[in-house]
Amino acid sequence: MIQHHDDDRLRLAYDASVHARRPLSGPHPEPEALVAVVERTGSETARLEILDHVMTCAQCRRELDLVRASLVAAGLPKQRTWFRSPSVGLMAIAATLLLVAGVKLFTNRGTDVDSGPVLRGASGVATYPARWRSSGDATLTWRPTADAANYRLEVIDESGAAVVDSTMRDTTFVVADSVVRNRRGLSWSVTATLGDGSTVTSLPVRLVPPAR
Amino acid sequence: MRTDTVSRALESVMTRYSGVLRTVGARYRLPSADLDELAQEVRVRLWGALSTDERIDAVSPSYLYRAATTAAIDIVRRRRAARGDSLDVVDDAEVSGRRAPATPEREASLKELGERVEEALQSITPSRRPVVRMYLAGYGTTEIGELMGWTEAKARNLVYRGLADLRLRLRAMGIDGGGYT
Numbered sequence: 001m002i003q004h005h006d007d008d009r010l011r012l013a014y015d016a017s018v019h020a021r022r023p024l025s026g027p028h029p030e031p032e033a034l035v036a037v038v039e040r041t042g043s044e045t046a047r048l049e050i051l052d053h054v055m056t057c058a059q060c061r062r063e064l065d066l067v068r069a070s071l072v073a074a075g076l077p078k079q080r081t082w083f084r085s086p087s088v089g090l091m092a093i094a095a096t097l098l099l100v101a102g103v104k105l106f107t108n109r110g111t112d113v114d115s116g117p118v119l120r121g122a123s124g125v126a127t128y129p130a131r132w133r134s135s136g137d138a139t140l141t142w143r144p145t146a147d148a149a150n151y152r153l154e155v156i157d158e159s160g161a162a163v164v165d166s167t168m169r170d171t172t173f174v175v176a177d178s179v180v181r182n183r184r185g186l187s188w189s190v191t192a193t194l195g196d197g198s199t200v201t202s203l204p205v206r207l208v209p210p211a212r
Numbered sequence: 213m214r215t216d217t218v219s220r221a222l223e224s225v226m227t228r229y230s231g232v233l234r235t236v237g238a239r240y241r242l243p244s245a246d247l248d249e250l251a252q253e254v255r256v257r258l259w260g261a262l263s264t265d266e267r268i269d270a271v272s273p274s275y276l277y278r279a280a281t282t283a284a285i286d287i288v289r290r291r292r293a294a295r296g297d298s299l300d301v302v303d304d305a306e307v308s309g310r311r312a313p314a315t316p317e318r319e320a321s322l323k324e325l326g327e328r329v330e331e332a333l334q335s336i337t338p339s340r341r342p343v344v345r346m347y348l349a350g351y352g353t354t355e356i357g358e359l360m361g362w363t364e365a366k367a368r369n370l371v372y373r374g375l376a377d378l379r380l381r382l383r384a385m386g387i388d389g390g391g392y393t
Contacts, residue, residue, distance in 0.1 A: 007347075007375075009322075010329060016319060017326025031288040035281055040361045047360070048342040055345035063291075065240040067284045068359075073233035074280030075273050119283035154365040158258050162363060189365055204369055 019058055023047055029053060034067045038076065125190045125202035126152070132210050136177030140188055140207075144171050145200060148192040155207060158185025180209055225276060226255055246287075253283035325387070332381035336374065340345070344374035 029050045036042045037050055054060040126143040133139065140153065153173050155164035162181055165187070180186060186207040191199050230251045237247040257279040329348070333341055346356050357367035382388075 008377075009325070011348050011350060013322045013325035013329055014345075015308070015326075015350070016322035016348070017330055020323050020326070027291075031285040034288070035285065037359070044360070045339075050341065051359075052338075052342040052345060055342065055349045062242070062246075062348065065242055066246055066250065066287065067281075067376045068283040069233055069236045069240055069242055069247070070254075070280040071277070074231050074254075074277045076277075151375070153364065156366055156369045162366060168332045187369055191365070201365075201368075204365075204372055 018056060028057065031063070031067070032062075034064050034124060035071070037064065038068050038071050047075050124200040127188075127190060127202045127205055130188075130205075130207055136209065138175045138179060138180060138209070139172060140175060140190075141172045142190045142202060145192040145194070147195045149195055150193050152191045152193070153188065154191070155179070155186055155188045156204075157183050164188075175207075180207065222255070222258055226251065229254060229276065229280070232299050249287060250280075251282060253287060254279050257283060297307065328382065328385060328387060329378070332378055332385060336377040340374040340377060343370045344378055347371045349376065372376060 023111050031048050034054075037047050037054075040047070054064050125145055128141040128143070131139040131141070142151070145151075150167050150169050151171065152167045153164060154162050155175060156165050163183065164175055166173065168186075175188075178184075187203045187204045188207050191201040193199050230247075235245055235250060237244075254276075258276070261275065261279075333344065335342065343356060346359075347353075351359070353371055354364050355370040356362070356371065357364045360367065362370075
């Protein structure tokens with residue numbers, strides 16, 4: 001969870017300031033632009049610009065929520081996300097197969113976590129520090145969570161794009177050097193899906209290759 | 213006879229639509245008056261179309277979706293027109309009911325902190341700012357992900373980094389992690 005004990009106060013302060021003053025930036029977006037945000041049409045940059053205004057304007061926020069509610073209630077079509085895109089999807093499948101092969105190769109050679117556990121994350125899924133091999137591959141390991149049906153590992157780059165998004169039952173995963181090489185600002189997290197369908201997630205941890 | 217068939221088809225669609233609308237509207241904390249107005253607009257649109265259509269046995273999902281979209285757009289336009297297209301005067305009547313009552317001192321302190329937060333927000337990377345605003349406005353990381361078409365993990369990551377930026381700026385302004393007491 002990201003929630004810090006200060007977040008609530010920041011949110012209250014932000015709310016108080018939004019309702020105490022005029023909106024800060026730009027003209028109010030047309031209603032069609034609010035529809036575009038909800039339908040996720042148009043560029044992401046343009047939608048973020050609209051949201052930058054909407055989140056400073058109490059009326060626009062209420063209008064956005066009204067549009068969202070109406071469209072969702074009428075059955076908002078499923079939008080395409082990066083992993084649903086045919087081209088990116090195929091690349092993701094190919095990358096996953098390569099990574100699975102990597103996992104099998106390296107797990108057959110024995111475990112990487114040979115020192116005492118240094119766990120990160122007080123609640124949710126507890127992760128161990130990444131272990132780097134001389135080949136440049138990184139072994140990511142986390143502690144088994146009671147009643148976990150599976151684990152979803154996500155490695156995200158600086159822009160927030162997922163470079164690894166894999167679901168498994170194992171509690172270790174080898175990320176190939178080719179995946180992490182030349183990428184900046186990587187971080188990883190694990191989400192465990194429990195038997196009752198609920199999920200718990202680790203804190204995001206930076207994945208920084210050692211200097212060569 | 214035909215009117216009865218139209219009414220039944222319409223009521224069936226409206227029951228489903230209104231039910232989901234209530235649930236979603238409650239999640240977004242929309243006033244029930246807004247939801248009533250929206251449902252009524254959609255009903256009028258469907259009735260107008262169905263009463264002149266020979267094939268009325270079922271309302272297609274795409275028609276309902278179009279009706280819901282135009283109804284929402286029209287309501288927004290109508291409200292803006294009623295306000296003289298001026299949103300500068302913020303109507304705080306409904307939203308104030310959603311917030312916890314505060315003493316004048318506490319309210320003033322929050323507003324002051326809010327102004328500093330806004331100042332700090334202006335100095336963080338523009339691409340990160342909307343996500344932080346969404347989080348501060350009360351959107352959770354799951355909701356941000358849904359709205360933007362991101363995985364929850366990506367939304368969480370961007371919020372995490374944006375908040376880190378914000379806190380750095382606040383610290384530079386002499387405010388420790390947002391605590392302003």
